[in-house]
Amino acid sequence: MKSRIRPSGRYEGLIIGVLFLCAVVSVLTTAGIIITLLRETIGFFREVSILEFITETRWTPLFDPKHFGILPLITGTLMITAGAALVALPVGTATALYLSEYASDGVRRLLKPLLEVLAGIPTVVYGYFALTLVTPAIRSLFPETNIFNAAGAAIVVGIMIIPMVSSLSEDAMTAVPRSLREAAFALGATRREVSTGVVLPAALSGISASYILAVSRAIGETMIVTLAAGATPRLTLNPLESIQTMTAYIVQVSLGDTPFGSIEYRTLFAVGMGLFTLTFTLNIAGALITRRYREVYQ
Amino acid sequence: MSSTSNQVLGADGLNLWYGTHHVLKGITLGITRHRVTALIGPSGCGKSSFLRCFNRMNELIPESRVEGRIHFNGRDINDPEVDATEVRHRIGMVFQKPNPFPKSIFDNVAFGPRVNGYRGDLGELVETSLRRAALWDEVHDRLGQSALALSGGQQQRLCIARALAVEPEVLLMDEPCSALDPASTAKIEDLIGELKERYSIIIVTHNMQQAARVSDQTAFLLEGEIVEYGRTGGIFTRPEDPRTEDYITGRFG
Amino acid sequence: MKRRARREKDRIFKLFLVLALLAGVAALLLLLEEVLRKGLPWLDFRFLTSFPSRFPEQAGIKSALAGTLWLLGLTAMFAIPVGVGAAVYLQEFAGRNRPTAFLQLNISNLAGVPSIVYGILGLAVFVRALALGRSVLAGALTMSLLVLPIIIVAAQEAMRAVPGSLRDAAFALGATRWQAVRRVVLPAALPGILTGIILALSRAIGETAPLIMIGALTFVPFVPAGPLDAFTVLPIQIFNWTSRPREEFRLIAAAGIIVLLGVLLTMNAGAVWLRNRYQRRSES
Ligand SMILES: Nc1ncnc2c1ncn2[C@@H]1O[C@H](COP(=O)(O)OP(=O)(O)OP(=O)(O)O)[C@@H](O)[C@H]1O
Numbered sequence: 001m002k003s004r005i006r007p008s009g010r011y012e013g014l015i016i017g018v019l020f021l022c023a024v025v026s027v028l029t030t031a032g033i034i035i036t037l038l039r040e041t042i043g044f045f046r047e048v049s050i051l052e053f054i055t056e057t058r059w060t061p062l063f064d065p066k067h068f069g070i071l072p073l074i075t076g077t078l079m080i081t082a083g084a085a086l087v088a089l090p091v092g093t094a095t096a097l098y099l100s101e102y103a104s105d106g107v108r109r110l111l112k113p114l115l116e117v118l119a120g121i122p123t124v125v126y127g128y129f130a131l132t133l134v135t136p137a138i139r140s141l142f143p144e145t146n147i148f149n150a151a152g153a154a155i156v157v158g159i160m161i162i163p164m165v166s167s168l169s170e171d172a173m174t175a176v177p178r179s180l181r182e183a184a185f186a187l188g189a190t191r192r193e194v195s196t197g198v199v200l201p202a203a204l205s206g207i208s209a210s211y212i213l214a215v216s217r218a219i220g221e222t223m224i225v226t227l228a229a230g231a232t233p234r235l236t237l238n239p240l241e242s243i244q245t246m247t248a249y250i251v252q253v254s255l256g257d258t259p260f261g262s263i264e265y266r267t268l269f270a271v272g273m274g275l276f277t278l279t280f281t282l283n284i285a286g287a288l289i290t291r292r293y294r295e296v297y298q
Numbered sequence: 299m300s301s302t303s304n305q306v307l308g309a310d311g312l313n314l315w316y317g318t319h320h321v322l323k324g325i326t327l328g329i330t331r332h333r334v335t336a337l338i339g340p341s342g343c344g345k346s347s348f349l350r351c352f353n354r355m356n357e358l359i360p361e362s363r364v365e366g367r368i369h370f371n372g373r374d375i376n377d378p379e380v381d382a383t384e385v386r387h388r389i390g391m392v393f394q395k396p397n398p399f400p401k402s403i404f405d406n407v408a409f410g411p412r413v414n415g416y417r418g419d420l421g422e423l424v425e426t427s428l429r430r431a432a433l434w435d436e437v438h439d440r441l442g443q444s445a446l447a448l449s450g451g452q453q454q455r456l457c458i459a460r461a462l463a464v465e466p467e468v469l470l471m472d473e474p475c476s477a478l479d480p481a482s483t484a485k486i487e488d489l490i491g492e493l494k495e496r497y498s499i500i501i502v503t504h505n506m507q508q509a510a511r512v513s514d515q516t517a518f519l520l521e522g523e524i525v526e527y528g529r530t531g532g533i534f535t536r537p538e539d540p541r542t543e544d545y546i547t548g549r550f551g
Numbered sequence: 552m553k554r555r556a557r558r559e560k561d562r563i564f565k566l567f568l569v570l571a572l573l574a575g576v577a578a579l580l581l582l583l584e585e586v587l588r589k590g591l592p593w594l595d596f597r598f599l600t601s602f603p604s605r606f607p608e609q610a611g612i613k614s615a616l617a618g619t620l621w622l623l624g625l626t627a628m629f630a631i632p633v634g635v636g637a638a639v640y641l642q643e644f645a646g647r648n649r650p651t652a653f654l655q656l657n658i659s660n661l662a663g664v665p666s667i668v669y670g671i672l673g674l675a676v677f678v679r680a681l682a683l684g685r686s687v688l689a690g691a692l693t694m695s696l697l698v699l700p701i702i703i704v705a706a707q708e709a710m711r712a713v714p715g716s717l718r719d720a721a722f723a724l725g726a727t728r729w730q731a732v733r734r735v736v737l738p739a740a741l742p743g744i745l746t747g748i749i750l751a752l753s754r755a756i757g758e759t760a761p762l763i764m765i766g767a768l769t770f771v772p773f774v775p776a777g778p779l780d781a782f783t784v785l786p787i788q789i790f791n792w793t794s795r796p797r798e799e800f801r802l803i804a805a806a807g808i809i810v811l812l813g814v815l816l817t818m819n820a821g822a823v824w825l826r827n828r829y830q831r832r833s834e835s
């Protein structure tokens with residue numbers, strides 16, 4: 001059995017090497033993000049004390065007197081996130097439950113693409129929606145509402161993440177073995193009792209993973225809040241006022257012409273670092289939970 | 299055991315593990331050229347695993363480990379010098395479930411020659427292979443159609459043709475008829491009888507009648523060990539080991 | 552008695568689920584109605600072929616449309632080969648070990664990184680360090696990194712769905728690993744991979760924030776002639792118009808949205824068509 005050189009086997013090693021490099025790009029991306037953010041963030045903290053960054057209640061890096069307290073951006077972000085979660089978690093879960101436990105195949109085939117459309121709409125379009133439709137509606141109910149306000153943006157961010165909650169939760173519910181449901185039905189349970197008593201608890205970890213990932217998505221959402229929530233960092237919990245989120249601040253800085261290397265320029269990375277750390281933690285948590293529930297049923 | 303020149307394949311002290319699971323336990327056995335050798339034994343005894351040792355398919359399973367030697371025409375196929383793809387194209391395999399590629403009939407048969415860098419007339423080779431697999435008459439006017447449109451029995455014969463197209467010396471068949479109806483099974487059994495003129499065949503089967511009908515030699519495998527090996531006529535009429543007799547008469551648990 | 556109460560509860564519960572579901576669908580319809588009602592009157596040939604302007608009645612989206620097509624083409628050029636390549640490596644060649652698990656976790660994590668963070672990366676690496684400036688090339692490279700996880704995950708899933716028996720058949724015929732992948736696995740997985748690619752490119756077309764970060768301009772009265780030219784894209788043009796106080800600009804923003812959604816719809820329809828074509832070809 002002499003080993004002939006095969007015409008197509010010759011480049012095998014080379015090809016695998018190239019494919020490996022493709023996979024390495026993803027690691028380089030993560031490394032690039034971390035290094036970029038860290039470098040400028042360290043520069044930032046040479047000029048601003050960490051203590052000021054986390055305890056000061058004013059954020060005014062773009063005009064004098066400069067204050068570097070990130071709290072207003074954090075509360076702004078949290079307000080948007082909480083509002084969005086208030087909209088998306090119940091609606092998304094209910095949608096998932098309907099699709100997995102009640103809907104016929106035909107209904108499912110009709111509704112799932114609609115939800116996909118909702119997921120595929122660019123965020124700038126949602127921003128337009130918030131500004132021209134949702135905010136006027138809120139203002140007609142509460143006339144004191146600012147043109148830019150947290151409430152309108154939060155509702156629309158919530159609408160945007162509904163498909164994420166519903167599709168990930170539905171996956172988790174579908175993964176619940178049929179036998180569990182049948183056991184409950186055989187004991188005389190109604191469909192609602194099976195849904196809330198069997199399916200929801202069994203799919204709980206998958207559903208919570210979907211919540212975590214959706215919340216992370218809401219924290220990182222940029223265009224809706226830039227267009228509709230305002231550009232005034234303010235330590236408030238009133239959803240009818242104009243606020244600013246971390247993401248919207250980053251956009252604001254980059255829209256102006258901030259000189260490279262200045263302290264204003266560096267705030268962009270410090271805030272970016274905060275944003276990345278927050279979402280990164282949530283994503284890892286979501287991924288770990290998802291993996292756990294996959295293991296349970298496979 | 300037959301003399302070495304008559305022996306095309308041989309296992310010598312063959313051990314196989316999947317992870318910590320010891321599947322084949324020191325098997326020594328010779329396969330005679332241009333004969334049909336049947337491998338029988340209860341489910342899970344290691345027949346498929348044994349078959350996959352002959353064309354190094356086990357090394358595609360990450361946690362598998364092989365010890366001992368497999369000779370092919372006197373050479374150890376696990377020798378680091380030997381290319382696994384070369385082994386596989388000299389020793390063909392037909393699987394339990396027909397697994398045609400989602401391509402045309404022609405492209406299915408031409409797959410092996412193409413990946414092996416065949417330089418001759420592909421059309422002619424495809425025709426010869428389909429004829430040898432007794433499929434040509436049924437498909438010659440629709441070679442461009444998808445292989446998935448064929449019946450199960452036709453698909454399995456296509457898989458045989460596909461294996462023949464690389465011009466192997468040995469054909470490994472793992473329960474080739476278990477997914478087929480009796481008529482298709484009869485066709486393939488006839489085919490095996492014709493193919494042994496040119497090829498050496500090892501066939502795994504759960505069907506005792508089939509083993510008795512098509513094979514010249516039979517090996518009875520139990521829990522990873524060869525219990526009995528010899529001429530098929532002898533094994534089925536006068537088994538030496540009581541466990542063999544229990545198995546072929548269906549008294550086995 | 553008790554049974555009737557239970558059945559009543561069941562009906563209310565189901566009603567609640569349906570209402571929740573309709574809320575999402577209603578939002579979608581409301582959005583579309585608003586955009587179409589305001590934008591359609593402004594959508595004409597002049598709008599598609601004019602450059603932006605200070606005067607709403609003269610403004611058009613020619614440069615934004617051209618920029619979006621440039622971005623689409625360049626992003627596809629980078630992201631498709633690298634994404635599919637990475638997926639092939641992970642799914643078909645990488646061992647099932649810790650480094651692979653790490654790569655996999657890293658990719659699923661990258662999919663969740665806010666898009667604006669990719670913008671920061673693009674600004675620091677492509678615009679500044681590689682000195683590509685605020686060019687469409689820098690934008691496309693940034694977008695490629697952003698959509699890479701989408702392509703990788705979708706392609707891996709599509710390849711995972713290819714039955715192992717087909718790989719076995721290819722190996723048993725003497726195919727090398729790469730031959731089995733190229734001639735059997737990739738063709739069989741193609742419909743799924745295509746779907747993932749379209750999804751990824753749709754995302755690239757709709758993104759705004761990262762491109763604002765790398766400095767895509769908001770006022771571009773020309774069509775980019777090469778990859779190093781400055782550019783704008785549809786979402787940025789829409790953002791710009793939406794954020795102006797004058798009502799007319801909101802209206803042309805709506806017209807711009809219709810164009811953007813039209814481009815996305817065309818791409819997705821194309822994906823469905825391609826998928827059907829390939830499925831029919833490989834099944835019948
Ligand atoms: N890929 C694998 N990984 C781990 N263990 C395996 C693998 N394939 C087979 N085994 C185990 O090896 C043993 C032998 O399996 P094998 O498939 O060879 O049996 P068999 O004799 O062909 O059975 P059957 O008649 O049912 O096909 C079984 O215990 C099986 O569980």
Ligand SMILES: [Mg+2]
Nearest residue numbers: 345346347472
């Ligand atoms: Mg078997």
